[in-house]
Amino acid sequence: AAGVIQSPRHLIKEKRETATLKCYPIPRHDTVYWYQQGPGQDPQFLISFYEKMQSDKGSIPDRFSAQQFSDYHSELNMSSLELGDSALYFCASSLRGTVPYEQYFGPGTRLTVT
């Protein structure tokens, strides 16, 4: 079965640079969630989209923005990167109306800021 695809899997950037992370949800899934997991930390919710509209927002810095496109894929744009942004970024997708909020996660993008 198709899973959530994230790209790139690994990304190395320098401070103050910009990064774009991509997420391709499971086909027919209409909701995308982004989470950030710092080293040794639990995942923290950043932002979510339902049917291409932002549906919820968590602890996402103002330097970050995200959107969901017409084909339901989503991109997380991160600017003015800081050392503290080094983390594993997960995307998850779900289909509203099925098992309430059951989310399937991608393998993650490991971002390292030097």
Place this chain on the structure above:
Amino acid sequence: GNSVTQMEGPVTLSEEAFLTINCTYTATGYPSLFWYVQYPGEGLQLLLKATKADDKGSNKGFEATYRKETTSFHLEKGSVQVSDSAVYFCAPPKGNTGKLIFGQGTTLQVKP
């Protein structure tokens, strides 16, 4: 606010031992509850789910029952294997958008 409290780790067990990882949560009215597992170097996988109060989720020998009266969703397995070594997260969805609120994660180490 809503929060999740998990048993602190690491939990170290010998193979074939019985496992319990406690999870309690505040707030009520969760439509469902989940346990996710993260194997070393990998992403998050849904381990099991319960979709209503008193519902029992099970998968790969793991079980957890959604106890509304005690606001708990403890994870159990009768006989752990070395391959079960991973980090386990209790994760109820919050609000009407379903963002997951993760517990602090419990690291399980199973020794042969």
